[in-house]
Amino acid sequence: MKELLKTDRLTVGYGRKVVLKNISFALKKGEILSLIGPNGSGKSTVLNTIREELEPLEGTVFLDGKATGRFSRRELSQKMAGVLTSRVKTSMMTAREVVAMGRYPYTGALGLLGEKDEEAVGHAIHLMRAEVLADREFDRLSDGQKQRILIARAIAQEPEVLIMDEPTSYLDIRYRLELMDALRQLAKEGTAVILSIHEIDEALRLSDRVMCVSDEGEVCCLSPCGVMEEKMIQKLFALSDAAYEQQFGALEEEILRSGNVWSQNPKAFLSQDQKDGDQNGLASQPPQDQVSGRSLNLDHEKMKGEARKYISHLAMPPGSLGRLEDLAVQISGITGKLRPDLSKKRVIVLCADNGVVKEGVSSAPQSVTVMQALNMTRGVTGMSAIAGGFGDEVQVVDVGIASPYRSDRIINHKVRPGTADIRIGPAMTRKEAETALSIGRSLAANAKEEGVGVVGVGEMGIGNTTTSAAVLAVLTGLSPDLVTGRGGGISDHAFKLKRQVIADAIAVNQPNPDDPLDVISKVGGLDLAAMCGVFLGCAEVGLPAVTDGFISVTAALLAFRINPFARDVLIPSHASTERGYRICMEELGMSPIFDLGMRLGEGSGCPLTFRVIDAVSSMMNRMASFDGAGIDDGYLAEVRSDEKFQE
Amino acid sequence: MDNLKGMRMSGDSRSGKGKMDQRSRTVLIFAVLIFAALAAAALNLLLGNLKIPLGRLIEILFFRKGSSEELQIIWTIRFPRMIAAGILGGALALSGFLLQTFFHNPIAGPFILGISSGAKFAVSLILIVLIGRIGYASNSLLVLAAFAGSLLATGWIILISRYVRHMASLLAAGIMIGYILNAATDFLITFADDSDLANLHGWSQGSFSGMDASAAAFSAVIVLAASILTFLLSKPIGAFRLGESYAADMGVNVRRFRLVLILLSSILSACVTAFAGPVSFVGIAVPYLCRLILKSSKPILLIPASFLGGAAFCLISDLIARLAFAPTELNISTVTSLIGAPIVIFMIIRMRRGDS
Incomplete structure (x- = not known):
């Protein structure tokens, strides 16, 4: 398969400040690449440089074999679309309008949407399960809902490469999982995806390749297995072995609480709708064979x-x-x-x-x-x-x-x-x-x-x-x-x-x-x-x-x-x-x-x-004890030794 | 998540709910705006010291038939003034719209980048310094000076914008330039005669009187050209609503676009300042109100709506300025602010209550 996106000894940074050096990787159609690394290590910098928002300090980014500088803006925006961390503040715009903005590179002089555009918008909204949000005012949505709409916007732009900067922040677990599904779907259809992400286990499950970005400015690209084998997580985040559980990809915590789940907060029940008792994590009735109480x-x-x-x-x-x-x-x-x-x-x-x-x-x-x-x-x-x-x-x-x-x-x-x-x-x-x-x-x-x-x-x-x-x-x-x-x-x-x-x-x-x-x-x-x-x-x-x-x-x-x-x-x-x-x-x-x-x-x-x-x-x-009462209780020694004080 | 089914989305759904759907609402609003502008224009021609009935007006306008007095009043006084008020009102609103979009700031106004300060500085140079040397200052000289002063301020802004990454910084820079120019003006004022001060004060209050046919024509050409250009830029302006980063992502040449926006808005405000002095309030309030009423921020709607709204508003204000305490003329900024501000407050309150 041809290489869609390639970087050659790319060095990124701002002005004279170098953030990351010598980044070389290639991405094929339908591949998913995740960037992981500590906060501030430079993941956003890399992504913004690939997107041409930032100038590379050294090296080149190639799209479809051509240096990105050689594309016109319109062509570039048809090939790449981004989901950024910048805050979007709109007024009097519906969510659907925001998604429709993704069609910018395809519409005519006045930006009016044609049939194909409407279709693309609808498809993107459907992929992000955002139908319910579409006609609501964008600014009134929650952060997580806004995020999904912005992701839909990028999808509507029908890029060959989707570049996403921390797309899962603000999303609850259900939408994170749905996003992963949507990305897999897009990858199957041929879109390449690059995303930076904090949830490591999801990154490892989702990606074909992982780019590890360290605090010291070093970058390496590995397969998910490679990441595990080389113990990259521990190295990147300076975690001790015990704290990161390789097998389950989750950080272990001490399980402090004793007692079973349903005995922990019975009060919560009063306002809940009684559906399937188990769904709430609290059984509506204690299981017959389970014991509780101290x-x-x-x-x-x-x-x-x-x-x-x-x-x-x-x-x-x-x-x-x-x-x-x-x-x-x-x-x-x-x-x-x-x-x-x-x-x-x-x-x-x-x-x-x-x-x-x-x-x-x-x-x-x-x-x-x-x-x-x-x-x-x-x-x-x-x-x-x-x-x-x-x-x-x-x-x-x-x-x-x-x-x-x-x-x-x-x-x-x-x-x-x-x-x-x-x-x-x-x-x-x-x-x-x-x-x-x-x-x-x-x-x-x-x-x-x-x-x-x-x-x-x-x-x-x-x-x-x-x-x-x-x-x-x-x-x-x-x-x-x-x-x-x-x-x-x-x-x-x-x-x-x-x-x-x-x-x-x-x-x-x-x-x-x-x-x-x-x-x-x-x-x-x-x-x-x-x-x-x-x-x-x-x-x-x-x-x-x-x-x-x-x-x-x-x-x-x-x-x-x-x-x-x-x-x-x-x-x-x-x-x-x-x-x-x-x-x-x-x-x-x-x-x-x-x-x-x-x-x-x-x-x-x-x-x-x-x-x-x-x-x-x-x-x-x-009551006073024998000592306090000034009585010598030696006479009771025999009586006491016969009694058991423990069950 | 079954419990979500029962949840009502709070009243910001705009899909066909409410009294009328979006499209009919838009059409209605535009109809009202056009009617208002035309009606205000007509009233401006009909009313005044000499009341001219509608029938005579039509004859005068289209057939040039009437007494010389009437012809004089209509053609040399009222008509140019009416055109100026309308066109310049539209220009103010449009300039305000551009700056509000550009700076993502709903209270940005046409003079926020120091335009009016630049104009005032140049005018004060003429009225205080030059007038001593020459003895008088013609109207056209003042116009030229005001234009030059505005564009001077604009030039500085454009220079600075090359070195600035974020819009907020540019806004601050513009405000600072305003301060510098104001200070320079005050400096000049220290050495001024009382009569000079009176002249300067008179100029800085803004007025549509003394507008002659050539001035009206000149401003009309400039403003209409700039407005049409603005309308043609609806698409990138719309993209800008999501912020510079996303606009770039979609393919907008952000550097170039910034320049164009600054230039366009500056030309529009400079034109107003030059010919009528700084007229306050219209540029801030009209685009804001249009957005609230149309419930949309789409540029292809807001650009014409703001222009029409600005024109109608200025025409009505000028009428009131002329007639309220005739023969004394109120200055236009007084009227625009006094009438306009309560309307904005009313709209804000009503809109707040309307959305839950």
Whole structure:
């Protein structure tokens, strides 16, 4: 093949200053040559000299065998076209007009475009996927969009040699890849391409030849393999061997972060459109076999051991504070701190309506949900009054209230206005369940970020003892009769109806007991889904989560089934008298902390448990050790040596 | 990227959206401009101390029939003045357009390269120094001097442009030359009589009065020649919109082109300065407004549009200058700035609100 572009001992620079000397290379039709080298090494100088914008200091550039000086300007511009680094500032020019400027060497005296010109312009725009930008004003485009238009302009000039100075700057990865494709396409059609580029791996993949331009003014032309063999990258950029990974062409970085991708930023989810969960890099639902939460982290097992050791040195008979000690160890393990700051406490109340109330399974009308939600923001309901009295925060979240209301103190994350009747079909779609779940996780992450030390998880939603019982029945495989309770208080007739409704719901929907999300979406509720999400979220960020009554522990069970390690962050509260509660707790392997005969829900057990946690904090922070108390604990040596402080 | 589908491109799409599409808009605007110029010209002939009704005007113009007074007024006073105002107004706008394109600067004006300073310097030489020796200065002498002074400044700019790589430097050089010449003029003023100062001041305010037929003819020839040449250069001027580097890439001889642009714009502004003194505002505002209204920067559109716009604007301003406080004549720069500036501000605000 004939040589299209050739340089012969070209020396380039400005005035008397020599930048690069002795450049000799030849480019054939359809070949791609990349220039790589450090900033300021002279890549632009070379390109501008080839383009005849700069005078060569020595040597000649040949096009088609003829020295470039011998071509007329018009001929030259028909043979070469450039994409430059100079900033283009236009006013009142559309992108299409800019591309059309590339036809300058071909149009008549007044520059009017003919049919062939329009075709070339259209083709260039299509190649750069810029149809959408064509009629917009050029100056208003983003830098990356302007770049693509300027590349299109050069393509429209139909040159034999395309000369591009850092064309990939400003382009995001998708457009970089598309540009590479477009260049390959052009090369196949016979255009030679010279470009300077910073992305080395792309340069090596794309080019037929690579020109390496060094800081010291030396230039050599190698094949991509040659570049690798001669370790040019390391030489050019003064990188140590280890830093440039030859094989993958990428610079290695230390992978600092532990934990998997989806646990890193669950908050981001709230504003995203739920399409294919994986596309966002965050799974909408944690893969069934993947674990999260910090318990797996050996550091936190160690923390538990440290906590046990610490407690054993406190001035009291070993184990005499009973479950308080266990709680302290658990909390240290969850938070990763020996003495975490638990002063800020928050009860998160998830409110949603359930379509099943149409079946008459509830004593209260559906409007009570919204009324109580509003009342909670005023601190006058059972839970909120107690919490308010203690100074705990209450966060009321709407994930699915059916009745309209207006309040700027209820946080609105409404997924849909109430679920469907589970007796005749699924409560919600799987996607809606996933959304509610992720809302819960975000709430947990937010709480952690806002410095909350421990959360309590409550709910408000007429009909949710029905849905919780249905979920429990499916998860345990037990008959509805065993798990259904009277909820808020219903008549015998309604109670019988409730059990029947649950049985029907399970029969109609056939939820898969091994897929917790399927269960939630078919016979559960938005409150259950969101609460489950909160528990999962707490496991991810290391936040202790206090459960409440029947509905709360059902949601905890769901979380446990999704991620077994979620159980480690759960702190039980009161013993609810609702029938299904005990069964659920047995499944979880937990036992309540106190029994006051309560069965309100709303998260009312949480403020009470918070006080126990306060006691735990005081124990860890205020109690003196044996040394501090001035007691010689030698007498305990034997007792201690028998105990294990590590798992 | 499905979410892009829902995104609205902010209101700068110009493909057939809005009240009318680009082509009809352009045609309409040109129609308005032509009408405005013609109407203003006609009004300039019709109105004045002696009102001449339209019928008589047609007779006078085309059949040379009328009283000697009317013929005198129309042919020796109003007609040449009208031609001058129109032609020179167009010249100003065109010069401004060229410089705005060349310097990529929307507020460059026809005198930015020191043209008017050069002219003023030369005129002040005549009025202050020479007048002492000779005793009087004829109008044509002043015209010649102004021309010479303008071209002197231009000559320096061209010399400097050989050594300068970037336009911004050239702009700075032009402004500096203006400063030097202004200083020289001020130097002369220090030694001037009060009457000389009054004369100089009168000249530097700019006016279309005292325009006689030969002056009008002369300026018309020069301006029209320069304007046609400019129009023929639409293609490279258009290429220049992308900057010098890209213009070179497309095949424009940038060195030569720079020279031609400077020469053309200088001739146009020199002509105005020589015959009417420095008339401010028109050269800056009219091309800018035309670009906004036409929503395009294409030279084949902007060149004729600016010329017509400049002509119409100057004609209307001259009419107001003549009649507003008759018999006292306001000076033309006052009127152009007072009327023009609010219009520009209005357009800017309206355009801003129009684009989201």
